[in-house]
Amino acid sequence: MANNNRMLIKGNYAIAEAAIDAGCRFYAGYPITPQNEIPEYMSKRMPEVNGVFMQAESELISINLVFGAAVAGARAMTTSSSPGISLMQEGISYMAGCELPGVIVNVMRGGPGLGNISPSQSDYFQAVKPGHGDYRLIVLAPHNTQEMYDFTFEAFDLADKYRNPVMVLTDGLLGQIMESIELKRKKPELLNQKKEWALTGAKGRKGQRIVSLLMDPGALEKHNFHLQEKYDLIRKQEKRYEKFNITDDTEYLIVAFGTVARVSKGTIKLDKDKRIGLFRPITLFPFPYEELKEVAKNVKKIFVFEMNLGQMLDDVKIAIENSEKIEFYGRPGGGVPTSEELLNFILKRI
Amino acid sequence: MKEKIIYKKPDSLTDINFSYCPGCGHSTVHKIIAEIVDELNLREKIIGVAPVGCAVFAYNFWNFDVSEAAHGRTPAVATAIKRVLPDRLVFSYQGDGDLASIGMAEIIHTANRGENITVIFINNTNYGMTGGQLAPTTLLSQKTTTSPYGRDAKNYGYPVKMLELLSPLEGVKYLERVKVTDAASVIKAKNAIKKGFTYQMQNIGFSMIEVLSSCPANWRKEPVEANKLIDEEIVKVFPLGKIKDIK
């Protein structure tokens, strides 16, 4: 191999390897398809790097192990797929309330209920509008294997920087495909940042607490305002998106994330008249409203494509005041659209 | 004449008064944990995990590191802290609703993995914080706010004996049931908890101490009468003593 840092790797393994490279030394997971490669890989890799691998006995236990590891100051991760993420919502809310960093990977599958094990994007809502209480997760949506690695790697710094859980929202398709990627093999920026708030034993100081219960009058309201300030800062600093094939001549704009964004790039290549561009939100929270609004200003139509029946669509409607310009096409329940299918939809509606 | 102090509030307790009702067993157990922390010089290396329930405020009363946990998930949180920081002393403190009901999976698997932590289990036969509802540990025929006709086994099942349930698991090394109804039993309880902590420091593995604890307010009894109920009735259902000790 010419370059030691290149590797042909499956998406799920890329996530696991990125976590190791990012200094994650605590992993807990419970089997669920289509993410099983991650706990399997971690069970082998974690002991090699003196980390902790735990096979949790439920997703409730997974997320609360991650909670505990975060309390003790470790970089910690869990991974699961849609129904398992539903079970984790309680713990994720506690982490957000307690301002604990941690990385949660959701390799989405079809729902609702047990659904099926095909790729899906139907957890957009539970990622960007998560469980009980007024809180947010930073949500990163990769659309290829390189980004599976990169975003998982960066998720740990983001989690530590803001003391907030970060979700990598991907799906069964991106988890399974294999691509050649460039590994970072560099030290994450904030890995050695001291976590003064962590519980490590009260050496030379008073006892500390990690709590989300705030019963004094006004205390919880104050805490929520504090969290909101943090989310505003995240909105200001962490918005990410990709503009693909957008020029002054772009007439039709696709808005899609993850797998569908990747399929949409194929659609754009198929379009002989070169009139179609793609706006791809990379952070689903914070959602790039203003940037989308700007790009959409001069186009004739906006096509929102998702592997669900219209979840990100709500955010696109918030960004674009003239929603008459919006057309939606979605495939629910594990359906994956093809590039031709999306092009045909566009051609029919213009 | 000289005065020599021979008993005082332990240093590991803060000056915040316990939020518990008069005579509550939680208070006594908090106090003896703080005494042990002082005696074994653990204040700078101990990390506690508090439950959801009356003891949710435990972190206000101990002057050492304490984390919150979601209802019943306390052992999972304690497990991860111990795995990340194996040279610290980690304990989870849980009530009967937290441990024996919603957190049943967490406690069983933590015990079965033989996690090297100490669990303090407060059994007061009801959900104290929420107003005295039936718990898995409620005695047969005991009246609670959700068993107004008394617990009957047909509808509610039987009182769960957690120590006896965990005892066959190979990962479990030390189980003892104690009470804190008088000075003598408080001393015994303290010794049991101290033993659990000592075993953890010797890397022996999982231990759990169940404390039969009064809940005078929800039992509608004066504190001394509530303690008498434990001494005379509750010990018949939950027998005191060592259930398991591998040493």
Next chain:
Amino acid sequence: MRKGKIVINEDRCKGCFICISQCKVKEIEKSNKVNKYGQVVVEFKNLGKCNACTLCAISCPDAAIEVYEIIEEKV
């Protein structure tokens, strides 16, 4: 016989009266005082019978009792 005395922290005492039930020499009783939280507190009678046995303090849930041993200095 050993001589002792106790000091009750009235701000911590909740009037559960467990200490009264534990004292073998009947040196503690209910007082007429109510603390700032509205709890009736106990008081030390100081009849000279206290032998600093600490049973009251050990059983006190709220760590409200301090026990002192009184040592008479010999001349």
